[in-house]
Amino acid sequence: MEQHLLPTYKRAPISFVKGCGVWLETAEGAKYLDISSGIAVNILGHCNEDLVSVLIEQAKRLWHTSNLYRITNQEKLAEILTKHTFADVVFFTNSGTEATECAIKMARKYHSHNGDTRHEIISFEGSFHGRSIGAISTSSSQKMIEGFGPLLPGCKSIELSDKGKILRSISKKTAAVIIEPIQGEGGIKIVPDHLLRSIRESCEKLGVLLIFDEVQCGVGRTGKLFAHEWAGVYPDIMTIAKGIGGGMPLGACLSTKRASEGMGIGSHGSTYGGNPLACAVGVEVLNQVLSQDFLTNVQKISGYFSQRLGGLMSEYPSVFSELRGSGLMLGLKTKIHNTIFVEAAFEQGLLIVPAAENVIRILPPLNITEVEVDLAIHMLSKTAKSLSH
Template sequence: MSFTQRPSVVFTEGRGSWLQDSQGRRYLDLVQGWAVNTLGHAPETVAQAIAAQAGRLLHVGPGLHNAPAIALAERLTALSGLGRCFLASSGAEANEGAIKLARKFGRKKRGGAHEIITFRNAFHGRTLATMSASGKPGFDTLFAPQVPGFPKATLNDIESVTSLIGPGTVGVMLESIQGEAGVIEAQPEFLRALRRVCSELGLLLIVDEVQTGIGRTGPLFAHQRAGIVPDVMTLGKGLGGGVPIAALLAREEVCCFEPGDQGGTYTGNPLVCAAALAVLDVVTAPGFLSDMSKRAARFREGLDALARREGAPACSGQGLLLALELPQPGRAQRVADALRERAGEGLLVNAVRPERLRLMPALNASEADLSLALQWLDDMLRRVN
């Protein structure tokens, strides 16, 4: 089925920061499956973990325990400080689970409260409930009628949140950085204010770390920059380093699912859990995230220099989730297309908005590859208006 516009090129293999198409042409990839490939294309450590697990056990179903799922849940709860973990197959599925958990909590603990305050321009997935929770323009009519119960506040405006709180409110849900909106950050003081409000009123603070989690922004989870701990957190994308896995984590006191409330055929699949454990082994190794943050800071300095030359604001984002603003209408897509089709080797970037380029390199992208990307981007910005 046709569901999005894609260039005609067909990719056949990749290694690290580089992709190769069916004609043998190479591309430096700063999209990495939309922030999925934490360790780049075909990382050896993940490939070995998958191969070893495939020779032992592929699938047992959600009604039985398996060792990799237990090990992964233990790792994630220890790293997050949240007591329980449900493993899913996609970020949207994890967010759908968070919505269900909050509504069940509201029914059991808050007299039937079910509304979850979310934010304009947010993106939480493509199921009917997560589209309704999202604030992406057009999502409110695309598959109407929408799932009710998601009043919209304005990011970084605490009064816009408190004005929506009423007897039917059970929680607040947001991204630490709104990725699909163009890499718009929730400011640390705003996250801390949300934490205070939710704690004072007994509301759940639900943080969607699907795009920002697993070291993408520097710390393991982006909300850690604000020094807060949410009640519920979701993970996806980078957790599997290229395989489909996600997680819903919550404080012990919040976990109120009963048998039959939640599930999924591939929940805790041992193959993808083995891959996720391999990713975590690398990302949590001593020095990995500090080294990544240093390379990311130098990359950002280069992007900011380009922004100054273009008369644009400094780039937004944290770590290796960054966006460069190109205010001229449609220029971001024109630059992205020209970079992909450049003579010789191509460069892949994402025109996340008509005026914004989003950059999501592998967390282990080399200094040389990031410098080369800056060089090619610099050259193309001079050519394409």
Template sequence: MIPAILPTYNRAPLSFVNGEGAWLWTEDGTRYLDMGAGIAVNALGHAHPALVEALTEQAGKLWHVSNLYDIPNQQRLAQLLVDNTFADTVFFTNSGTESCELAVKMARKYWSEKGEDRTTILTFEGAFHGRSSAAIAAAGSEKMIKGFGPVLQGFVQLRWGDADALRAALTDDVAAVLIEPIQGEGGIRVMPDADLQALREMCDETGALLILDEVQCGMGRTGLLFAHEWAGVTPDIMMVAKGIGGGFPLGAVLATENAAAGMTAGTHGSTYGGNPLACAVGARVMELMTEDSFLPRVNAAAGRLRQGLEGLVASHPQIFGEVRGAGLMLGIKARVPAAELVQQAYAQHLLTVPAGDNVLRLLPPLNITDDEIAAALDRLDAVATALERVV
């Protein structure tokens, strides 16, 4: 008999009833250190007081009116994003998947409005852009698309890091290039700054729009508000979600005025996107992340965590390989199945996230403390020691 919840998840036998900061509690009071943050969603940890206050205050006033009307919180958050990024305009969604759908539509509408038949979008193997029809077509992996055909046309997947293949494929009839500056699900693979700069130049040469998927690597995760800032480039369109809502479902598409020119009244919409509750929380997240002291603290914590992980690699070479990533979006390439590391971490009351290429992901809250980093490293050390006894 099929369960009441559609069985599409391979869930761990854990259930949490309370959270605070980087910690979660089960019903029996067992405490777990959360180094996954809901897959980079709880950017400020669980139950952050300022976010609870923002949500509670708004919940007592107004929940939903639809986008038939002006929404002050939406305008407030949009202005914060425009003021702090490359963007001239913002559309709010409920998730990263929805942001992908709009990014694809926006790029194709841009060329349609120009009277040019440019619909091809270049993407990269190992990518993850969501689970909608457009998102799985963009990723193109057999795991994502098998059984869901016919697959949406117009996407060409290239090898990750193959500059020659990219240059050959990026011709004058390509509409856009869609890429994650750091692949999350693909195994914490970082696009070097020089490669991102070269990609921006190639897009400028051919007119193709550059779409960045910063759903996982954005919102302070790498130590700057968005990962592309390290390379000193700007996209034409950017997908955002996860950390922007601090745990409340919220996403966005940011764009330049030029890239968004085709998106006029009636070309796109969302019933819930940008609702008063989500935008009240999102605005508070943005206010906290743009405080002068916030990102320097993220970078300090990232340095401490990475140094500790490098030490674990040196101490447990049978278990851990290289450390990957940037900021507090880090991964360890495992020498044993990463799934075994995740399972063994449960025994140490530590929550981590698996990724492709046999990588263990660490995506802690951005306000994680030094003591919590030390505790995470101690628990990972115990995980490795336990596995060394059986390998």
């Protein structure tokens, strides 16, 4: 009964009982092509067979012990993550928001550990880092912050397009800069490489820690393991979630040894973070994403998908105005209201998600096939046709 739920979501009037690959099915047998992957989560598709086997195997053996004891799967997952990234250490969480909290706390603690009182956190307009008080303090969205104050002191949200202002804002009072290399909720906006590089340089010069939020754009989504690899610019701290669990609630805060210096015993914790079940799945997700040809295939299929979306744009100039994105994190800016497009696509049996700036987001599983892309294009085309004039 929906009336017993806190009404924070405007949900579609549908519920699914089964999922397989890129498909979702209702109890009545109606099938929907899901190119949103539960908002960039099911990166290997729904009920990926290998993930299911790993989960069942682990479920039969051990679910939960708490972080009072060593957790082998957590150590394995941390080893893979550190081997393939800038990071030396990992703290596991159950969500992206918790990873943001860990990142902010770590940044502040780093400075206090070094005898510095700086606590200012710089973020960017349009960014999204989660819904806790800490995370919304880094947001500029009235809808997210109104009525929840007072927020964390020292948080400043800067316009992403104003490079001069950004660089002038970073100072010796700044503890950290937090940025999504590609804004997801903000409308699939890629931060230009030169801007990431300049921010990195300023941070370096002024002793500021740089946090990349790769909760949405990370774990293979752009065709590299992490989106910042395209720019060759590396953070001190990085938050991840969504894709790493392939559907299991799992997130993490990765960092260099230096940035984590202040985080000693008792400084942070989580009852469930890094539990055996979620980490077993996380290890299998990375085994697949890091297997030979996987990321090359993401690059190939995303090239095909964007080329087809480009065609769609020219076919329906009254509906679409811009194609955005990188890899399989794609966005189409619509001339009609994006939620009207999302609802019309839903009527065609296609699941997509809206984002800011009137963009519709396309975030399919990373192993989507060319045939499935063609089908998605066909459904998008039918949707656009039904709305064009």
